[in-house]
Amino acid sequence: xxxxxxSYRDGMRAVLAIAATxxxxxxxxGLLARSSGLGVLAPLVMSAxxxxxxxxxxxxxxxxxxxxxxxxxxxxxLLNARYVPISISVASLFRGPRLRRLAEAQLxxxxxxxxxxxxxxxxxxxxxxxxxxxxxxxxxGGTAVGVAGGEAxxxxxxxxxxxxxxxxxxxxxxxxxxxxxxxxxxxxxxAIALALTPFTPAGTPIVTxxxxxxxxxxxxxxxxxxx
Amino acid sequence: MTVWLVVGLVAVATxxxxxxxxxxxxxxxxxxxVRGVVALLAPVLLAALxxxxxxxxxxxxxxxxxxxGVGAGAAAIVARAPLPVVVIVAxxxxxxxxxxx
Numbered sequence: 001x002x003x004x005x006x007s008y009r010d011g012m013r014a015v016l017a018i019a020a021t022x023x024x025x026x027x028x029x030g031l032l033a034r035s036s037g038l039g040v041l042a043p044l045v046m047s048a049x050x051x052x053x054x055x056x057x058x059x060x061x062x063x064x065x066x067x068x069x070x071x072x073x074x075x076x077x078l079l080n081a082r083y084v085p086i087s088i089s090v091a092s093l094f095r096g097p098r099l100r101r102l103a104e105a106q107l108x109x110x111x112x113x114x115x116x117x118x119x120x121x122x123x124x125x126x127x128x129x130x131x132x133x134x135x136x137x138x139x140x141g142g143t144a145v146g147v148a149g150g151e152a153x154x155x156x157x158x159x160x161x162x163x164x165x166x167x168x169x170x171x172x173x174x175x176x177x178x179x180x181x182x183x184x185x186x187x188x189x190x191a192i193a194l195a196l197t198p199f200t201p202a203g204t205p206i207v208t209x210x211x212x213x214x215x216x217x218x219x220x221x222x223x224x225x226x227x
Numbered sequence: 228m229t230v231w232l233v234v235g236l237v238a239v240a241t242x243x244x245x246x247x248x249x250x251x252x253x254x255x256x257x258x259x260x261v262r263g264v265v266a267l268l269a270p271v272l273l274a275a276l277x278x279x280x281x282x283x284x285x286x287x288x289x290x291x292x293x294x295x296g297v298g299a300g301a302a303a304i305v306a307r308a309p310l311p312v313v314v315i316v317a318x319x320x321x322x323x324x325x326x327x328x
Contacts, residue, residue, distance in 0.1 A: 017311035021318070042230050049238035059237055069229045076237040080244050082272065087248030089268035092256065094249035105249040106242060110276060117273075121266025163296020163321025164314045166280035170297060171304050171313045173273040182270045189271035193278040198287040205283070209275035213267035217260065 011130025014115050019134045021164045022111065023142035024156040025053055030146020032057065036064025040147045047143040051109060051136060055079040058202065078203035085210040086113050093125040107132025111165075114172040181215060188212035292328060296321030 026047065033043035038060060050056055055076035062072040087108055094101040107128065112135055116128035145153070156162065177183045189212035196205040257265060281297050282288050299320030303313045 014310060017314045021314065038230050042234050046234045046238065049234070050241045052241055055237065055241065059233055063230065063233060069233050072233045073236045073240075076233075077240045080237075080241045083241065083244035084247050085268055086272060087245050088252065089248070089265055089272070091248030091252035092254065094253040096254075098250055098253075101249040101253045102242075102246045105246040108245045114273060114276075117269045119269075121262070121269060123269075157325070158322065160292065160296055160318040160320065160322030160325060162280075163293040163300075164318040166277050166293060166297045167300025167303075167317030168310070168314055169273050169276040169280060170300055171310055173270060173277060174304055176270040176273060182267065185267040186270040186274040190274035190278045193275035194282070197279060197283050202279070202283060205279055206272065206275045209271060210268065212271045213264050216263035216265070216267040 006124045006127045008126045008130035008133075011112070011115065011124075011127035011132075012134045014127065015111060015131035015134050018111050018164065018168055019138040021156070021161045022053070022135055023138040023145075024153065024159070024161055026139045026142020027146035027153050028156050029053065029056055029060070030143040030148075031151065032064070032146075033060045033143075034147045034149075036060050038063065043143055043147050044140070047140045050076075050080075051106060051139060052080050052083070053109075053139065054202070075201065075203070078201055078207075081203060082206045082210070083108065085207070085213075086110075089113075089121070090116070090123045090125075090128065093123055093128065104129065107136065109135055111135055111168065114169055117172060117176065119176050119178055181218075185212050185215045188215065292321045292324035295324035 029047065030043050033046070033056075034040065043060070046056055046059075058079055059072040059076040062075055063069070087105060090108065090113060094104055109132065112128050112132035113123075115131045116123045116125070118124055173186060177186060189209040192209040192212060193205040196208055200208075277297070281293050282290060284291075296317040300313050300317035303316040308316065
């Protein structure tokens with residue numbers, strides 16, 4: 001991969017292994033949704049419009065256990081609230097008319113966002129869009145396989161696929177830790193998330209951890225990279 | 228009916244969350260003070276994702292085979308393995324740990 005100008009294709013290539021994992025989870029989401037009585041169309045529409053795995057799993061499993069619509073929506077909204085800070089971090093990449101920015105922004109998911117990061121707060125738009133498109137196809141396609149009855153695929157957890165995501169994020173975190181301030185902020189963010197995980201509903205730990213980036217208000221020395 | 232209400236509301240909320248930055252701030256250069264904060268969003272949120280994806284679960288802290296997966300992934304990262312290899316090593320280690328526990 002070239003170091004400077006990445007292409008859409010670079011983004012697509014970078015995300016292939018994790019896209020396969022995402023497709024498996026899409027299939028298990030489709031299966032879960034169907035067995036929770038959502039039918040065939042609703043899970044597909046949800047994957048195509050929401051495109052955020054953990055929130056969809058949460059909403060559907062709450063509906064399936066007759067937890068009520070309000071609880072399902074609340075859990076999903078809480079889980080996806082992290083996309084506010086995430087989308088702010090890449091806001092400068094999106095140009096052009098409002099509607100186009102709105103549409104392209106839908107390709108932001110944890111994995112496409114993480115893969116497009118170049119360190120020092122910089123992100124690459126083409127990596128994000130290329131990776132986002134592949135992940136979108138994988139997620140919606142996987143969901144389709146699941147609702148069509150993909151029982152034969154088995155549980156992604158048996159293949160250890162749930163352990164792939166934290167490792168991916170760790171691999172993408174390491175190159176971010178370029179200076180003392182980045183390391184301190186990451187450590188603080190991780191500590192906040194860990195401290196809150198046992199006590200708060202899913203989603204809250206990540207959103208609260210975002211407060212750790214307020215360390216950026218202190219400015220030790222000159223910033224080494226301009227943006 | 229309830230199902231479609233949930234699907235619709237979750238979609239609208241998520242679309243708005245994802246568009247918040249690009250639509251409201253898109254293309255604009257942020258003030259210098261804010262830029263320092265935004266630059267730290269990537270390391271902070273990635274660290275939080277590592278934590279929640281490793282030990283998060285239904286009803287709080289869940290310590291399971293994912294720990295082995297992340298450990299193996301970390302070893303692969305230290306050995307400078309490419310990203311797909313890190314992902315595959317982590318999945319294999321998680322599956323193996325789940326099989327033996």
